[in-house]
Amino acid sequence: MPMPASESDQQRDQRAALSAAMDRYADGDAKAFGEIYDLLAPRLGAFFLRHTRDHAHAEDLTQQTLLQMHRARQSFVRGSDVTPWAFAIGRRLLIDSRRRRKNEVLFDSADDGAGALHLRVSRDAIPEEVASTKQMAARASAEFERLPEPQRAAYQLVRGDGLTVAEAAQVLGTTASAVKQRVFRAYEALRATLGIGDAADPQGNER
Template sequence: MQAVMGQVALMMDGRSDVGAAGASRADRAMDRYASGEDAAFAEVYDELAPRLHRFALRWTRSRSAAEDAVQQTLLQIHAARHRFVRGGAVVPWAYAIARRLLIDLGRRGVREVLRADDVRDPEEPSAAPSPEEALHHRRVAAEARRNLASLPSGWREAFELVKFEGLSVAETAEVLGITRGMVKIRAHRATAALREEAARRLHGSLESATRPAPRSPRDISEGGTPT
């Protein structure tokens, strides 16, 4: 808890570049909520909860753990609302709180090992692929998760926040407590590593597809050739 609140205080020490460039709907709602307008919390919740849930779901692979992380994050926001800097950006602050909570959950063993079965985002359109397509998609998704999980944690976090969560480089830097240049470097290295791994696997698949089938013992004994 102290670590989370310390992160909260750090995030609120100064104004965000995002807030200076133009407040979002979430920022304006949080500004009103911090000023004592209790009804504004509903708008804060609507703006933040879906994004935080997707973030936590990717992290935990558990809907119940993700929901708990979202609730705990919003409770932290509520507890610290009177110290929120007017005109600040609430999104990177909320992600920083959620990230700290998720790290703590992981240390307590709540984070699940990546599984082969995918957890679909409830907002994604439902489809009815063939069994073969569904199996292929699960394998591809599991492979992508394994590749992502194998990256250094710093690369992976920067990549996920920018590519998956849609945060700007400035917001990601604020969440992770690093410079914008470092965010760009880590995200670039993660992208390059993932592309290299994908190319390696594709090359291996093409080699397997074009490699002649091994001769059976019967072919060898009869001097035949494989067809």
């Protein structure tokens, strides 16, 4: 099985900055919250918006996540990775919200399947190309819905939300190896549905 791409320098720097800010916030530095918000809120907001398709609800869930982080700040283990912790809180809130709001979908596949496989329609595309791409998107969407929930969750966190494999593993309460396997199987299923060849793995590495 191909190995996922390594963490970029920018991701590593952001992770370190977020961890340092959370350490200061847990120690009583109220000003550190601004740094936490700037580094984390956009990612949480995008995560919630992708799953709810509702800007107001996504913002509300983001605020709820940050509020729960605030309430739990004194129990935060200094030096720990903040992103998996925050996304685990957010995912629980999203699941609870889904139970209350039956008209929303936790893993909306309209963009997840097709978007993750980089299906795009150019502004100059002819009608036949547009129709073909929409058909492929519909097939990917249907296939994504048929995937087991663990595969959908792992694929979305890694490919859709930009978490590292290690971060996704912490969010899902499993091992990095299990996440890699789930992402790979989900990608293989989507690729087979679209008839895409064996060019690259879901992390962009040559196979």
